Amino acid sequence: MKQELFEQHHRPQWEAFARQLDALERTRRRQRDPVTGFAESYRELCHHLALAQERRYSPHLIDYLNQLALRGHQQLYQSHHNVWHYMVQFILLEFPLACRREWRFIAVSAVLFFGSLLIMAAATYHHPSLVFSVYPDTAVEDFTRMYDPASKALQDEKRDAGDDFTMFGFYIKNNIGIGFQTFASGFLLGLGALFNLLFNGIAIGAVMGYLTERGFGVTFYPFVIGHGAFELTGIAIAGAAGLKLGYGLLSPGRLSRKQSLINAAREAMPLVYGMFFLLLLAAFVEAFWSSSSRLPDLVKYLAGSGFWLLVLAYLGSGARRGSG
Amino acid sequence: MLDTYRKLETPENIDLDIQVAGPVVRIMAFTIDSLIRLGVQIALLMLMTLLGKFGMGVFLISTFVLEWFYPVLFEVLNRGQTPGKRAMGVAVVNDDSTPVGWTASIVRNFLRIVDFLPLGYLTGLVSMTVNKDFKRIGDLAAGTLVVYRDRPAPAAPWPESVSSPPPVALSLPQQRALLAFVERRNQLTLARQQELANHLQPVLQKQGDEAVNYLYRVATWLRGGR
Numbered sequence: 073m074k075q076e077l078f079e080q081h082h083r084p085q086w087e088a089f090a091r092q093l094d095a096l097e098r099t100r101r102r103q104r105d106p107v108t109g110f111a112e113s114y115r116e117l118c119h120h121l122a123l124a125q126e127r128r129y130s131p132h133l134i135d136y137l138n139q140l141a142l143r144g145h146q147q148l149y150q151s152h153h154n155v156w157h158y159m160v161q162f163i164l165l166e167f168p169l170a171c172r173r174e175w176r177f178i179a180v181s182a183v184l185f186f187g188s189l190l191i192m193a194a195a196t197y198h199h200p201s202l203v204f205s206v207y208p209d210t211a212v213e214d215f216t217r218m219y220d221p222a223s224k225a226l227q228d229e230k231r232d233a234g235d236d237f238t239m240f241g242f243y244i245k246n247n248i249g250i251g252f253q254t255f256a257s258g259f260l261l262g263l264g265a266l267f268n269l270l271f272n273g274i275a276i277g278a279v280m281g282y283l284t285e286r287g288f289g290v291t292f293y294p295f296v297i298g299h300g301a302f303e304l305t306g307i308a309i310a311g312a313a314g315l316k317l318g319y320g321l322l323s324p325g326r327l328s329r330k331q332s333l334i335n336a337a338r339e340a341m342p343l344v345y346g347m348f349f350l351l352l353l354a355a356f357v358e359a360f361w362s363s364s365s366r367l368p369d370l371v372k373y374l375a376g377s378g379f380w381l382l383v384l385a386y387l388g389s390g391a392r393r394g395s396g
Numbered sequence: 397m398l399d400t401y402r403k404l405e406t407p408e409n410i411d412l413d414i415q416v417a418g419p420v421v422r423i424m425a426f427t428i429d430s431l432i433r434l435g436v437q438i439a440l441l442m443l444m445t446l447l448g449k450f451g452m453g454v455f456l457i458s459t460f461v462l463e464w465f466y467p468v469l470f471e472v473l474n475r476g477q478t479p480g481k482r483a484m485g486v487a488v489v490n491d492d493s494t495p496v497g498w499t500a501s502i503v504r505n506f507l508r509i510v511d512f513l514p515l516g517y518l519t520g521l522v523s524m525t526v527n528k529d530f531k532r533i534g535d536l537a538a539g540t541l542v543v544y545r546d547r548p549a550p551a552a553p554w555p556e557s558v559s560s561p562p563p564v565a566l567s568l569p570q571q572r573a574l575l576a577f578v579e580r581r582n583q584l585t586l587a588r589q590q591e592l593a594n595h596l597q598p599v600l601q602k603q604g605d606e607a608v609n610y611l612y613r614v615a616t617w618l619r620g621g622r
Contacts, residue, residue, distance in 0.1 A: 074620025075575070097475065118408040125411070128568040130575035130619070138413050142493065145406055146475075149494040234449030241456030245463075252464055256506040259533065264510075317537070330536060337503045337537040344502070 075129045082120055086140060089113045093143045114144040162342070163349060168390030170342035174312055175391075177319070178343075181269060181311035186304070188273030189280070196281025203282040206275060215279060219288040219295075228365035240359035247303065248351045251310040255344050258314020261322050265314025272307055294369040297376030298362045301383045302354035306347045313343035350383070402529070404493050414493055415544045417486040419524045422542055428480030433462055464506070471501045477545075487545040500538040507534035552582045559617035560610070563599060571618050578615040 092107050121137040171178060196202045203212055217223060250268065257264020283292045320336020321329065357379070362372070404412045440458055444451030470478040476487035476496050488496045488504070496504075511520030511532045520532035529541055555578065566574070581589060586608075593600075593607035602610050 075618075076620030078620075115408060118406070118410045122410045128572040130572065130579055132576075132579045135413075141406075141410065142412050142414065145412065145493060146489070146495055149492075151497060232449075234453075237453035238449045238456070239453075241453035241460075245456045245460040249460065249463070252506055253509060256509050259507060259510045259537065333537050334539045338499060341499045341503065344506075 073127070075127075075133065078124070078127075078129070079133065085113070085116065086120070086137070089117055089140060089144070093140070093147065096147050097143070110144075111148065114141075114148055117141055117144060162345060166342055167346035167349070168387060170339075170346065170390070171309070171387050172390035174316060174339070174343060177312035177316045178309060181265075181315055182308040184266065185269045185273045185308045185311055188270045189277040189304075192274045192277025193281035193284070196278045197285045200282055200285045203278045206278040212282070215283070216286070216288075219283050219291045221288065221291050231363065231365070236359050236363060239363065240355055243355035243358050244352070247306075247355060248348060251306060251347050251351050252344070254307070254310040255313040255317065255340065255347070258311075258317040258340075259321065260318065262315045262318025265311050265318060268314070269307070269311040276304075290369070294372040294376075295362050298372060298379055299354045299358035301376065301379035302350045302357060305383055305387065306350035306354055309343050309347045309350065313340040313347065316340040316343070412493065414489075414541075416529050417484075417542045417544055418530050419521060421484050421486060422524075422530070425478070425480035425484040425486060428483055429467070429478050430480075432479055433466055437462060467505045468498070468501045471496055471505075472498055481542070485544060485546050486542050488540050488542055491539045491541055493541075493543070496538075496540055500540050504534035504538035504540050507537050510534070552579065554578070554616070554619070555581070555612055557609070557612045557616045560613040561617050562614045566618075574611060574615045574618060578612055 092110055092113060095107055096110070117137065117140055121134070121141050124134050124137055192202075192206075218227070250272070254265050254268040257268065280292070283289065317333075317336050317340050320332045320340075324332030327335065361367075361375075400415050400418065402414050402416060404414055406412060437459065440455055444455040447454070467478050470481075471488050474482075476489055481487055488501070490496055490500060508520075511517050511523070511534055513519045517532075520534070523532045523536070524530045527536070529535075531541070535541065577589075577592065584592070586605075589608050590604045593611055594603060596607065596611070597603060600607055600610055
């Protein structure tokens, strides 16, 4: 069949298909008219493209059909799912399951992070001057003043709801940013994640040991126990995601290195989403609960311990489901 | 050979042509996006300082969102295109040319911090130049491609011409070359058209304008005109 005849026969079909594509590509779904018979028209168009290629019709025609087929391919093979529904399902089910599946990386990450934190805390408790090797003098002065029981009451009085919200924004930007960095820098053979875990462990441990030794634990622990449940576990999980990424690149097994990296990234993502969720909760609790001066310390200790149990039971809930 | 076209075999058993985008056009798209982001941040900062401490919190949160999710939100919700990519006519797709989803988009954009190392996206640039699909590290880990999404210009109307059969039997690629010659005539100067047509002098026994018109006639015949 000559090209001209072929075009005459089928052009109305192609134009109709292009209109269907235009309708489907419109971003606002509500303005869309329902489209029927899309898959059939797409198959028909693929057939025409194959014919045009086989018969060496002119490049313009083939480009035109190729472009339509590409757009059709994009429409046909996209995934539609309801984000909100997926979010609930993820939080209730898939994140704990992912934690069970990746428990080895989480275990390694947790040992590195909590290990370095506790060792540094113990070391600083016995040799308080160690804190100056981690922080500059001015920073040490700042947090000493912040947690000094003598001046704490005065500061609490000055703090208002606006400050709480500013700090909420700060915790989100800073802490969740660190979480994401920990994951992504894991690409560097896991070294980035390793560095972030140890660095944060040592930094937190040094403050903890130093303030405890100074006898400021009475103001420090009630403050940190609540959000610590979400934040510290969040950091450990971010580290696990980063280590997994690096391990995928380092040890591809029987896959190609590229495919192994792609798989590792995809499998690490549930941990990243979960870590995002935990750190978001941590920011909220830290800004609005931990900082509250109206709550008695006893309430904070009880609730904080409750948070820890809740988080650990939640993260462990995948194991029950997995084995049951 | 520097060929940026890739064949993609679909489940319908046809080969689609896709064209991957190179570093220059991607750097330009990135620059546009950076400027937009900067502009939005400055505007937000001015607006939010009016709102005091509460505004400061909103500003910090919006900085966080812009920093990590600006490309992700656009790529997932706007068919693979940030405003910069849209301006340059390119889009992000999965390796199999399906639309990019949340997970792939987040991986490719979070790994920007690796591409950035040691400074100024050097790692990403090196990765792009040694990789045949111009993938930076983020693209490698996410399994994504940046491709051109141009709408082809509508073909110039076929010239009014009588048809005459070709003087010799033509193979399929030769027929195709003739058709392409006529379709591209508006992008070629008259002198260049004549120069090309003159190569066929041994076959056509014609020169210059006459040869060009003769080629039009043959192509019209090939296309099916009477």
